[in-house]
Amino acid sequence: METLLDLNLPATELTAVICDIASVSGEEKALADVVEASLSAYEHLAVDRDGDTVVARTGRAAGSGDTARPGDTARSGDTARSGRVVVAGHLDTVPIAANLPTKRDGDLLWGRGTVDMKGGVAVMLRLAAHITEPVRDVTYVFYDNEEVEAERNGLGRISRTRPEWLEADFAVLMEPTAAAVEGGCNGTLRATIGLSGQAAHSARWWMGDNAIHRAGDVLRRLSAYTPAVVDVDGLTYREGLNAVAIDGGIAGNVIPDRCTVTVNYRFAPDKDEEQAFAHVRDVFDGYEIELADSAPGARPGLGRPAAAAFIEAVGAEVRAKEGWTDVARFSALGVPAVNYGPGDPQLAHADDERVPLGEIALCEDRMFAWLAP
Structure with missing residues (x-):
């Protein structure tokens, strides 16, 4: 018989329990098994699984054999509920660094996953188990x-x-934000600028054309560049365009004929990936430039009713997410999203990873205030 989690434990204690079930990336099966089994015990939830991803959904007819699916609308006269939201969190952690099992020291819980992001997962499990008739239907994604x-x-x-499992009006990704709300996220791309020259022996340097020296103009353009500050849905996103690598050189006695400068552009979510790359090409007009990789940003969608209700319920500071997170995956599906969860993101992946238990409790209370009738 599958071991079940005690979802009557407060989220602070549940965090320690699930952190002590090691789940380094690629090894989440044991935790996914217990999450699936534990949530399947609740009649108001419809539980599905894909690999080691577990999805649990509330529905207006759950338990009667006719559970509402994502995207279902409210029945006529059903004013108690409005739309569907997704609450998501990942089960995996980075590798353990002699920091499991967890240990408690006063109001701090130490150990791998306490910040990133099993405190948020514990809150999700508590919400899923105990809010049987939420004010809006919820899809929980682990x-x-x-x-x-x-x-x-x-x-x-x-x-x-x-x-279809992710269809919703709004999503909350319970990544660590120190219990602040971080709306959407910047997009990111990397591009390479290829510089050509003429190889020659360095003793007869005048016979060549140094490609590395040609990087000087590229770097001057970057030094003179003024990144934009962009308002999107009432939040301020700071852009950035920076060199992150230079590759060139053949040998210590050869004038190089090739040099590559790699730049990283962090762009506000008012732009799509094509517009962002077009901007980089404009900055480096006249140069050979190739797109290495990119990921779109995400608008926070704070004007959506579900988002407005969330902000009001949690009563937390709202700021832009400067880095990239999985909220962008929701945005690509037309679902605006925010990041919100316990833990200082600067401690994520640290050997001394630790979370204040009060932050977990605060996030639990605020999420209950948003979803519970």
């Missing part, structure tokens, strides 16, 4: 492989293969 390469990401996988 996904695998967030901490590794994008093609393995469980949320990305179901967004491609089962997008």
Whole structure:
């Protein structure tokens, strides 16, 4: 018989329990098994699984054999509920660094996953188990492989293969934000600028054309560049365009004929990927430039009724998310999203990872205030 989690435990205690179930990326099966079994015990939830991603949904007819599916609308006269939202969090962690099992020291819980992001997962489990008739239907997504390469990401996988599971008006990704609300996220791209010259022996340098020296103009353009500050849905996003690598050189006695400068552009979510790359091409007009990779940003959608209700319920500071997170996967599906969860993101992945228990309790209370009738 499958071991079940005690979802009557407060989220602070439940966090320690699930942190002590090791789930390094690619090894989430044990935790996914227990999450699936534990949530399947609740009649008001419809539970599905894809690999080691577990999805649990509330529905207006749950328990009667006719559970509402994502995208269902309210019945006529059903004013108690409005729309559907997604609450998501990943089950995996980075590798353990002699920081499990967890330990408690006063109001701090230490150990791998306490910040990123099993405190948020514990809150999700509590919400799923105990809010049987939420004011808006909820899809809870517990996904695998967030901490590794994008093609393995469980949320990305179901967004491609089962997008109907993620249909919603609004989403909350319970990544650590120190209990602040971080709306949307910037997009990111990397591009390479190829510089050509003429190889020659360095003793007869005048016979060549140094490609590395040609990088000087590229770097001057970057030094003179003024990044934009952009308002999107009432939040301020700071852009940035920076060199992150230079590659060139053949040998210590050869004038190089090739040099490549790699730049990283962090762009506000008012732009799509094509517009962002067009901007980079404009900045480096006249140069050979290639797109290496990119990921779109995400608008926070704070004007949506579900988003407005969330902001009012949690009563937390709202700011822009400067980095990239999986909220962008929701945005690509037309679902605006925010990041909100316990833990200082600067402690994520640290050997001394730790979370204040009060933050977990605060996030639990605020999420209950948003979803409970």
